[in-house]
Amino acid sequence: MRQGMAWYVCKRLIQGVVTVWFIATATFFAMHNVPGDPLLNDRAMTPAIRANLEARYGLDQPLFNQYLIYLGNLARGDFGISFTQENRQVNDIIREHFPVSATLGILAVLFAAAGGVLWGALTALYRNRMPDYIIMFLVILGISVPSFVVAALSQLGLVTLNNLAGRSLLPVAGWGSVFHMLTPALVLGLSTMAYLTRLMRSSMLEIIDSDFVRTARSKGVPPALIFSRHQLRNAILPVVTVLGPQIAVITTGGFVVELVFAIPGLGRFFVEAVQQLDYTVIMGTTVFYGAFLVLMVIVVDLLYGFIDPRVRLQ
Amino acid sequence: MTAAPLLQVEDLHVEFSTHGGIVQAVRGVNFSVDSNCTLAIVGESGCGKSVSVQSIMGLIPIPPGRISAGSARLRGREILGSNLIDGRDVRGSEIGMIFQDPMTSLNPTMTIGAQIAEPLQVHRCYGAGRAREEAIRLLDSCRIPEARKRAGQYPFEFSGGMLQRAMIAMAISCKPALLIADEPTTALDVTIQSQILDLMLDLQRETGMAIILITHDLGVVARMADEVAVMYAGKIVEHGSVDDIFYRSAHPYTCGLRSAMPVNDRSRQAELKPIEGRPPDLFSPPPGCGYAPRCPHAMNLCEREHPPEFTSGVGHYSRCWLHHEMSRQRPRELHFRAAAGEGA
Numbered sequence: 001m002r003q004g005m006a007w008y009v010c011k012r013l014i015q016g017v018v019t020v021w022f023i024a025t026a027t028f029f030a031m032h033n034v035p036g037d038p039l040l041n042d043r044a045m046t047p048a049i050r051a052n053l054e055a056r057y058g059l060d061q062p063l064f065n066q067y068l069i070y071l072g073n074l075a076r077g078d079f080g081i082s083f084t085q086e087n088r089q090v091n092d093i094i095r096e097h098f099p100v101s102a103t104l105g106i107l108a109v110l111f112a113a114a115g116g117v118l119w120g121a122l123t124a125l126y127r128n129r130m131p132d133y134i135i136m137f138l139v140i141l142g143i144s145v146p147s148f149v150v151a152a153l154s155q156l157g158l159v160t161l162n163n164l165a166g167r168s169l170l171p172v173a174g175w176g177s178v179f180h181m182l183t184p185a186l187v188l189g190l191s192t193m194a195y196l197t198r199l200m201r202s203s204m205l206e207i208i209d210s211d212f213v214r215t216a217r218s219k220g221v222p223p224a225l226i227f228s229r230h231q232l233r234n235a236i237l238p239v240v241t242v243l244g245p246q247i248a249v250i251t252t253g254g255f256v257v258e259l260v261f262a263i264p265g266l267g268r269f270f271v272e273a274v275q276q277l278d279y280t281v282i283m284g285t286t287v288f289y290g291a292f293l294v295l296m297v298i299v300v301d302l303l304y305g306f307i308d309p310r311v312r313l314q
Numbered sequence: 315m316t317a318a319p320l321l322q323v324e325d326l327h328v329e330f331s332t333h334g335g336i337v338q339a340v341r342g343v344n345f346s347v348d349s350n351c352t353l354a355i356v357g358e359s360g361c362g363k364s365v366s367v368q369s370i371m372g373l374i375p376i377p378p379g380r381i382s383a384g385s386a387r388l389r390g391r392e393i394l395g396s397n398l399i400d401g402r403d404v405r406g407s408e409i410g411m412i413f414q415d416p417m418t419s420l421n422p423t424m425t426i427g428a429q430i431a432e433p434l435q436v437h438r439c440y441g442a443g444r445a446r447e448e449a450i451r452l453l454d455s456c457r458i459p460e461a462r463k464r465a466g467q468y469p470f471e472f473s474g475g476m477l478q479r480a481m482i483a484m485a486i487s488c489k490p491a492l493l494i495a496d497e498p499t500t501a502l503d504v505t506i507q508s509q510i511l512d513l514m515l516d517l518q519r520e521t522g523m524a525i526i527l528i529t530h531d532l533g534v535v536a537r538m539a540d541e542v543a544v545m546y547a548g549k550i551v552e553h554g555s556v557d558d559i560f561y562r563s564a565h566p567y568t569c570g571l572r573s574a575m576p577v578n579d580r581s582r583q584a585e586l587k588p589i590e591g592r593p594p595d596l597f598s599p600p601p602g603c604g605y606a607p608r609c610p611h612a613m614n615l616c617e618r619e620h621p622p623e624f625t626s627g628v629g630h631y632s633r634c635w636l637h638h639e640m641s642r643q644r645p646r647e648l649h650f651r652a653a654a655g656e657g658a
Binding site for chain 2: 211214215219220221229230233310
């Protein structure tokens with residue numbers, strides 16, 4: 001059984017590497033087909049200089065050779081040098097800014113998962129009564145209002161709150177302490193929380209009157225134990241399933257929130273690089289994000305196996 | 315007959331409010347059961363047999379369900395509604411219950427052992443280790459091979475028959491005085507059925523517990539039951555010992571059930587006679603006998619007034635106007651309706 005588990009992890013990791021290779025390849029060829037030229041700028045350039053530069057950067061070689069060089073660099077973990085920022089390695093950009101995005105993203109996912117499970121279970125227990133109606137109304141709001149509106153509104157709310165209190169309760173923007181993280185993480189996780197609430201509610205409703213819950217009642221198990229041991233653990237399975245893709249949504253969707261709250265995350269570079277045609281940064285961040293998400297999905301799947309014994313043994 | 319019976323249910327009424335109106339699922343049910351005794355409740359689907367016991371166990375969802383009247387006393391103490399005696403839940407400790415479909419009646423994410431240990435931990439305050447050992451012993455006594463290994467497995471690793479054994483082990487873990495079995499063998503194939511019934515009989519012999527067996531299988535009744543209650547349209551229409559029901563059937567519905575039962579006897583007619591028609595709509599139950607529209611002996615009176623209990627022997631009664639003395643002496647005055655004239 002233990003060996004089976006190790007083999008399963010190995011298999012998933014190999015699949016993950018193949019996925020990342022696919023992402024890298026797609027990004028590489030997409031970049032080559034984007035209109036524009038890395039050597040195109042305002043300064044006049046004679047064909048001779050141009051040819052020299054192309055030879056210097058290997059751009060005169062056949063496309064497939066360039067691809068192989070790119071893959072070789074990737075395998076060594078080298079994403080290259082930024083085209084627009086002076087003397088900056090893409091690796092340095094990621095190393096500096098990804099931890100910020102990751103902290104924010106993980107915090108947001110935790111907020112979303114905890115909130116979604118809690119509110120979803122609550123609405124199911126109070127189905128068709130006041131708490132259910134109120135929470136489900138808020139859920140619709142959370143899903144339909146875009147994050148930049150929520151972000152701006154929450155800043156406005158914080159400013160008003162700080163003014164009323166006469167001192168700074170929570171910082172309105174910026175990065176540094178735990179207090180800086182709370183509001184943006186909440187805003188970032190909000191729509192996911194709303195989505196998970198809906199999911200949790202419907203799966204909880206399915207469980208709440210199921211046969212095995214009836215069995216637990218017939219054993220005289222107290223309601224609190226029935227809730228935690230029999231209902232919650234089984235109802236949470238579909239939520240865990242979508243958690244992997246939702247982590248993707250949160251981490252890649254973070255740049256809007258990062259922008260509004262002036263957080264030095266990776267999302268800004270990801271977006272700005274596309275605008276400035278910073279080829280290496282685009283490819284580097286895309287492949288890096290891809291690898292990160294593949295890893296997250298694997299982690300979530302392993303977590304799922306831990307919760308559901310039926311998956312563990314397959 | 316001196317002490318109060320183990321479980322006595324009186325005048326139980328249960329209704330469900332639905333979009334279509336109020337369904338009166340159980341309309342005044344009385345029965346009692348004693349230690350070492352098996353009471354079978356038989357009847358077709360929707361006659362209220364499961365709802366009766368589930369409402370006693372507090373398992374019907376409220377709302378939409380509602381216990382509108384009645385009492386259920388365990389050793390003379392009322393348990394209907396609260397399931398508590400002296401603040402302790404009788405479910406799992408005094409009354410164990412097993413269900414129809416063992417495949418869905420166990421928690422898929424908990425090991426079998428943990429599920430069997432759960433009532434011991436809840437009611438007997440056993441520690442985890444001790445409860446686990448007891449669970450293994452219970453599995454073993456329910457004839458599950460390699461009980462120690464099996465206790466660590468999950469329901470999906472068990473077959474249906476094994477799961478029902480595990481359910482029984484769970485239901486009897488706290489040595490209950492009463493075991494309620496709600497169609498315990500309906501979802502199992504015939505050989506497994508027989509093993510499960512044997513197991514229940516053996517356990518009863520060992521512990522002296524009472525059993526309430528709900529079924530629509532008269533073969534199971536004949537094998538297991540001491541007493542039988544025949545339910546129809548939310549009421550008990552006939553109640554008696556197993557011999558009374560099979561050999562001295564007093565209610566036309568019981569007779570109908572019997573002639574719809576296959577018999578392994580070549581000398582008797584081979585063709586089964588189904589009971590024509592359908593049970594009455596319990597949204598608006600008929601004022602008279604619920605069986606009247608399908609009854610070959612129905613009289614005008616049957617549709618107007620509900621028959622009271624007519625005693626036809628010790629512990630044997632039926633709710634049928636045919637047993638009214640006037641119907642015996644002067645049947646004409648009760649206006650017999652020709653069975654042939656009423657296309658059922």
